[in-house]
Amino acid sequence: MNTSMLEKELSYLLTKMQKAKPLVHNMTNVVVTNFTANGLYALGASPVMAYAPEEVADMAKVAGALVLNIGTLTGELVDTMVIAGLSANANGVPVLLDPVGAGAIRFRTESALRILREVKISLVRGNAAEIAHLVGEAREIKGVDAGESGSYDNACLAVRAAQELGTVVAITGREDVITDGRLCRVISGGDALLTQVTGTGCLLTSVLGAFAAVEQDLLLAGTAGLAFYGTAASRAAERTAAFGPGSFQTAFLDELAKLHPHSLKGYAAVREIQAVSAGGLS
Numbered sequence: 102m103n104t105s106m107l108e109k110e111l112s113y114l115l116t117k118m119q120k121a122k123p124l125v126h127n128m129t130n131v132v133v134t135n136f137t138a139n140g141l142y143a144l145g146a147s148p149v150m151a152y153a154p155e156e157v158a159d160m161a162k163v164a165g166a167l168v169l170n171i172g173t174l175t176g177e178l179v180d181t182m183v184i185a186g187l188s189a190n191a192n193g194v195p196v197l198l199d200p201v202g203a204g205a206i207r208f209r210t211e212s213a214l215r216i217l218r219e220v221k222i223s224l225v226r227g228n229a230a231e232i233a234h235l236v237g238e239a240r241e242i243k244g245v246d247a248g249e250s251g252s253y254d255n256a257c258l259a260v261r262a263a264q265e266l267g268t269v270v271a272i273t274g275r276e277d278v279i280t281d282g283r284l285c286r287v288i289s290g291g292d293a294l295l296t297q298v299t300g301t302g303c304l305l306t307s308v309l310g311a312f313a314a315v316e317q318d319l320l321l322a323g324t325a326g327l328a329f330y331g332t333a334a335s336r337a338a339e340r341t342a343a344f345g346p347g348s349f350q351t352a353f354l355d356e357l358a359k360l361h362p363h364s365l366k367g368y369a370a371v372r373e374i375q376a377v378s379a380g381g382l383s
């Protein structure tokens with residue numbers, strides 16, 4: 102797709118999402134719960150957090166998307182995520198997975214892989230180390246943070262992961278990549294200040310959920326989410342970089358709320374790469 106056509110489609114999706122105000126059911130971690138709810142409100146979506154085994158199937162059924170985030174998991178919570186995921190699957194609701202800390206601790210890797218086995222996941226979003234560990238590749242990870250890696254390596258890894266896991270995969274970092282295993286997009290924009298505020302990856306997965314609620318092409322929905330998220334971050338950084346992460350966090354929420362169809366101009370660049378074979382890009 103040529104760049105201006107793609108930009109039009111992404112802009113249209115923002116409007117569609119803002120009009121629909123989709124309900125996003127988050128089963129997320131205790132660190133980022135409030136930030137995630139506020140970020141989704143700012144974007145124009147409607148957040149709900151629900152965890153009780155007695156209610157998750159009903160909540161997932163009426164949501165526009167379900168987001169499973171294993172940031173502060175327990176064995177019982179993973180059982181409940183599977184209940185919610187199966188209900189979403191049975192009702193045509195897209196399910197997104199954020200495999201927080203996969204690779205850092207075996208229980209996290211195994212829990213993420215269990216969810217991927219038992220629930221049909223539409224999109225996985227993580228940092229490079231988390232995604233690498235899901236496909237048995239070792240990359241540096243400390244707690245929930247990945248080491249540095251280049252976007253070419255990340256694109257190859259994302260394609261491999263999408264093919265092996267059978268889902269759209271987004272890997273975030275200095276540049277973000279997203280692929281369905283055939284077509285890969287690299288999205289630049291955003292700002293390193295995002296790495297100094299906890300939960301910017303977690304909120305991003307929920308933002309991708311809001312776009313997935315209104316667009317069945319998950320590669321397109323994900324591209325829109327990544328491009329608009331990076332744009333809001335760049336604009337917030339322009340105003341607050343001199344002050345630091347506290348001011349940036351507030352400004353970032355404000356910029357999410359100010360997004361409009363023409364915001365991408367001059368802030369987000371998307372390039373496309375065809376994946377010719379597992380791990381091979383052209």
Ligand SMILES: Nc1ncnc2c1ncn2[C@@H]1O[C@H](COP(=O)(O)OP(=O)(O)OP(=O)(O)O)[C@@H](O)[C@H]1O
Pocket residue numbers: 201227228229245246247273274275276277290291292293294295296298299300301302303304305330331
């Ligand atoms: N070096 C960087 N420069 C600019 N932006 C970055 C950089 N690293 C990450 N980002 C951006 O930060 C956001 C979060 O991505 P990141 O890869 O840090 O997620 P994460 O590790 O899952 O975060 P968390 O666990 O804190 O939620 C994304 O929008 C991404 O584009």
Ligand SMILES: Cc1ncsc1CCO
Pocket residue numbers: 130132133172173201245299300303
């Ligand atoms: C810091 C932290 N620890 C578990 S989840 C989380 C939020 C960012 O992933």
Ligand SMILES: [Mg+2]
Pocket residue numbers: 199201202227228245302303
């Ligand atoms: Mg994360």
